[in-house]
Amino acid sequence: MSADCIFCRIASGELPSREVAQDERFFAFHDIDPKAPTHILVIPRAHVASLDTAMDEALLGGLLAFVRKVARDVGVAELGYRTVLNTNRHGGQAVAHLHAHILGGRQMTWPPG
Ligand code: AMP
Ligand code: ZN
Numbered sequence: 311m312s313a314d315c316i317f318c319r320i321a322s323g324e325l326p327s328r329e330v331a332q333d334e335r336f337f338a339f340h341d342i343d344p345k346a347p348t349h350i351l352v353i354p355r356a357h358v359a360s361l362d363t364a365m366d367e368a369l370l371g372g373l374l375a376f377v378r379k380v381a382r383d384v385g386v387a388e389l390g391y392r393t394v395l396n397t398n399r400h401g402g403q404a405v406a407h408l409h410a411h412i413l414g415g416r417q418m419t420w421p422p423g
Contacts, residue, residue, distance in 0.1 A: 312357040317407035321355045331383065335369070336376040338412075347415025348386050352377050358408040361397045377410050386414030394422075 312318045319325040320339060327339035330350050341349040354373060358364045374393075381387045391414030396403040 312407075315357055315407050317351075317353050317405055317409060318355075318357050321353055331376075331380050333376070335372055338376065338380045341411070345411075346413040346418075348384060348391070348412065350380060350384065350412040352380060352410045352412065354408060359406045360403060360408055361395050364408055373408070373410055377412055381412055381414065384412075384414075386412070390414065390418075392418045 311322060316325065320327045321337040330338040330340060332338065335356070336352060336354055338350055338352045341351050352373060354369055356366075356369065358366070358369070361370075364370055377393055378387075381391050391412055394411040394413065395401075395409070396411075
């Protein structure tokens with residue numbers, strides 16, 4: 311837990327969010343500024359700044375498994391969805407707590423911006 315990290319504070323319940331799912335290690339909630347009809351963020355409860363500093367392979371595997379479960383539970387898995395991990399400045403990462411975006415409910419395009 312990092313006291314000045316907004317996503318740590320969301321995962322602990324100190325800050326409000328629109329929760330989608332949680333377990334002992336992960337927390338999923340709706341993005342406050344959705345870029346698709348379904349836009350959910352999945353975060354580890356443990357503070358990890360980014361994919362670049364994520365050294366725990368079990369945590370990374372668990373994060374993807376949680377993404378998969380949430381995507382199925384909210385009903386976007388069959389038609390499909392995009393999973394995004396923005397990393398550091400060129401990756402467009404605005405919040406320095408590892409998070410996976412789940413974007414679905416519309417056709418995604420390629421290449422990304
Ligand atoms: P990124 O640019 O990959 O760091 O994504 C950060 C995401 O967090 C953006 O899509 C924001 O809309 C979202 N976000 C920021 N603050 C909140 C919040 N309090 N609740 C939900 N989503 C948030
Ligand atoms: Zn944090």
